[in-house]
Amino acid sequence: VNPLQFLTDARVAIVAGKGGVGKTTVTAVLARAAIAQGLRVLVVELDGKPALAALVGPDIPCLALTPAAALAEYLETHGLGRVAKRLATSGVIEVVATAAPGIDDIVVLGKIKQLEQSGEYDLIVVDGPAAGHAITFLMAPVNLLKLVRGGPIHSQATDVAGLLSDPSRSQVILVTLPETTPVNEAIETAEALKQDGGLRLGPVVVNAFDAGDDLPVDHAAAGTPLRAAAEFRNARRALHRRESKRLAETLDRPHICLPLITEAALDTNSIERLAAELGARS
Amino acid sequence: LTELDEVIATADVVVCCGSGGVGKTTTAAALGLQAARNGRRCVVVTIDPAKRLADALGVPGGLTNDPVRLAIDGPGELWALMLDTATTFDGLVVANAANAQQATRILSNPFYRNIAGSLGGTQEYMAAERLLALHLDKRFDLVIVDTPPTRNALDFLDAPKTLARFLDHPVFKLMMMPTRRGLRVLSIAAQPILRSIGKVIGTEVLADALAFFQAFDGMETGFRNRADDVIRLLHGDRTKFVLVASPRIDTIDEAIFFADRLVEKGLAVGAIIVNRATPDFGKPEGKRPRRIADAALFDNQAELHAMAVGEREHIAPLVADTGRQPTWVPLLPGDVHDLEALDEIRSLLFTGSATAQASR
Numbered sequence: 073v074n075p076l077q078f079l080t081d082a083r084v085a086i087v088a089g090k091g092g093v094g095k096t097t098v099t100a101v102l103a104r105a106a107i108a109q110g111l112r113v114l115v116v117e118l119d120g121k122p123a124l125a126a127l128v129g130p131d132i133p134c135l136a137l138t139p140a141a142a143l144a145e146y147l148e149t150h151g152l153g154r155v156a157k158r159l160a161t162s163g164v165i166e167v168v169a170t171a172a173p174g175i176d177d178i179v180v181l182g183k184i185k186q187l188e189q190s191g192e193y194d195l196i197v198v199d200g201p202a203a204g205h206a207i208t209f210l211m212a213p214v215n216l217l218k219l220v221r222g223g224p225i226h227s228q229a230t231d232v233a234g235l236l237s238d239p240s241r242s243q244v245i246l247v248t249l250p251e252t253t254p255v256n257e258a259i260e261t262a263e264a265l266k267q268d269g270g271l272r273l274g275p276v277v278v279n280a281f282d283a284g285d286d287l288p289v290d291h292a293a294a295g296t297p298l299r300a301a302a303e304f305r306n307a308r309r310a311l312h313r314r315e316s317k318r319l320a321e322t323l324d325r326p327h328i329c330l331p332l333i334t335e336a337a338l339d340t341n342s343i344e345r346l347a348a349e350l351g352a353r354s
Numbered sequence: 355l356t357e358l359d360e361v362i363a364t365a366d367v368v369v370c371c372g373s374g375g376v377g378k379t380t381t382a383a384a385l386g387l388q389a390a391r392n393g394r395r396c397v398v399v400t401i402d403p404a405k406r407l408a409d410a411l412g413v414p415g416g417l418t419n420d421p422v423r424l425a426i427d428g429p430g431e432l433w434a435l436m437l438d439t440a441t442t443f444d445g446l447v448v449a450n451a452a453n454a455q456q457a458t459r460i461l462s463n464p465f466y467r468n469i470a471g472s473l474g475g476t477q478e479y480m481a482a483e484r485l486l487a488l489h490l491d492k493r494f495d496l497v498i499v500d501t502p503p504t505r506n507a508l509d510f511l512d513a514p515k516t517l518a519r520f521l522d523h524p525v526f527k528l529m530m531m532p533t534r535r536g537l538r539v540l541s542i543a544a545q546p547i548l549r550s551i552g553k554v555i556g557t558e559v560l561a562d563a564l565a566f567f568q569a570f571d572g573m574e575t576g577f578r579n580r581a582d583d584v585i586r587l588l589h590g591d592r593t594k595f596v597l598v599a600s601p602r603i604d605t606i607d608e609a610i611f612f613a614d615r616l617v618e619k620g621l622a623v624g625a626i627i628v629n630r631a632t633p634d635f636g637k638p639e640g641k642r643p644r645r646i647a648d649a650a651l652f653d654n655q656a657e658l659h660a661m662a663v664g665e666r667e668h669i670a671p672l673v674a675d676t677g678r679q680p681t682w683v684p685l686l687p688g689d690v691h692d693l694e695a696l697d698e699i700r701s702l703l704f705t706g707s708a709t710a711q712a713s714r
Contacts, residue, residue, distance in 0.1 A: 090375060091373060092373070092374050092375015092376060092602075092605070096604070123604060123607075152550075154550075219464075219468075219559060220558075221556060221558065223556040224553070252688075252691055287650055287654055291648055298638060298639075299651075301633075301654055301655040301658050302654055303687075304633055304687055311687065311689065334660070334661055338603065
């Protein structure tokens with residue numbers, strides 16, 4: 073069985089998770105793993121993270137999407153070029169976005185849908201929006217459809233809802249850490265997305281998992297730093313095992329563990345190594 | 355006395371800022387716990403909807419928009435609340451409305467219901483607004499606030515201005531115009547720009563928006579004055595900013611960015627806290643042993659030491675930039691989700707050594 077099979081399950085993979093869990097790392101790792109499989113990959117980032125392009129490397133295109141640019145382009149391609157110009161010059165986008173909350177998310181998702189439909193890429197990895205906004209972002213089409221009953225944004229929201237609810241076209245890859253609070257949050261997010269949004273959940277990625285056997289603490293004398301270091305490490309590993317097991321038992325989704333990177337800086341080398349490890353698992 | 359001791363002893367307002375996932379909420383709660391033990395009447399405000407503070411404080415039913423007093427040891431008081439943006443906004447509308455009818459008209463408007471929850475910057479603005487209200491509340495002499503988990507957490511400082519800008523917006527003015535001219539009904543078709551917007555978002559949505567702006571007429575001044583008060587409080591001498599980071603390179607970069615922006619605005623960083631630092635047990639002694647079990651222990655200590663050294667190198671630019679020595683809080687073997695663990699964080703913040711030697 074190819075452990076990377078899931079990368080070809082759907083053309084759009086949206087990486088989601090709370091702040092600090094390593095979404096950007098996981099986005100880069102998935103992109104590197106996919107290109108190693110010979111897939112044509114595009115990385116989309118929504119949060120102005122300049123570091124991402126450097127992490128994924130020069131051979132994978134990285135597109136930064138902003139709501140303002142996506143809305144302008146959308147209006148342009150729908151024969152509303154004059155409106156676009158007017159909206160841009162009067163700075164009215166903020167007011168429009170306020171009138172119909174989620175409209176900025178819809179146009180961004182619409183652009184992603186357009187890229188998906190172009191057929192130029194086998195996989196589009198989207199580094200999800202800022203901490204806590206994943207649910208709002210992914211639920212935007214469903215919520216907007218309740219509010220806007222006609223017009224071009226309505227049809228755009230319908231199209232985007234179609235993309236997000238079709239498991240052969242898109243999947244959400246949830247990222248979490250093997251600790252109590254992040255696991256609780258991942259479980260809550262997964263349930264909200266499944267129940268209310270009808271979204272397909274792909275594998276759940278447990279980032280920075282400290283694998284390894286328990287250290288033989290008894291071999292170190294009590295009270296020594298050697299002993300204290302081993303006890304600390306064992307406690308952390310036990311926590312990681314316990315929380316990752318709880319996640320697996322609660323969420324009926326395949327589970328991917330990315331090992332803890334122990335060197336100081338996360339760079340392209342560590343991303344490449346994580347991607348290789350991901351591909352080597354079975 | 356450390357910088358942190360001084361902040362807790364002298365400030366009226368403490369703002370914790372940092373990027374998402376660095377432990378801001380837990381830090382805010384731990385600071386509050388220490389302040390209360392030192393005799394202050396402290397209220398901690400969290401914006402995190404993930405209910406982490408309620409978990410950490412062991413509040414059984416979760417936190418609400420009204421302050422709840424917690425049972426702690428010590429002469430002071432510790433209160434906590436979780437900001438409800440919409441409720442706070444409603445309160446502001448009621449306080450500023452000319453009469454009950456105007457308030458009801460606004461509160462029941464669908465467009466208002468949308469912006470109360472989702473206008474960009476509303477959450478940040480309401481957090482600042484709540485901060486002012488709590489600061490004026492005689493029950494408390496210290497307000498500690500955890501900033502919203504936006505990428506740019508300092509939007510908090512600009513938020514009151516954002517709303518003022520919104521009210522000054524040409525489109526807002528345009529929408530207000532008909533009532534100023536005394537017209538009862540505004541025709542969308544009469545305004546080309548509104549017609550354009552209507553084409554995109556649909557006319558029903560736009561009609562709600564117009565009704566809102568018309569109902570809001572006359573309330574801008576009250577809102578603007580309140581925003582000015584908030585800005586003055588944030589810039590006051592007795593408001594201190596505590597920068598929270600983790601040793602990961604990306605959160606350090608953001609912390610440096612926050613520090614620079616605070617300086618730009620003439621605000622000083624009161625203290626820096628680095629959470630979740632790898633504990634350093636020092637370099638293992640002697641040579642790497644031959645026996646596998648002993649070698650594994652040796653390697654473990656060496657690996658943790660190398661990680662800790664790397665983390666200190668990451669932090670160096672932040673120290674150079676701010677001239678502040680960070681208080682290090684080591685990664686604990688377990689997770690912080692009860693009052694006991696929170697108290698441990700508190701004791702590490704206030705009595706723990708800066709070298710993060712502690713372990714449980």
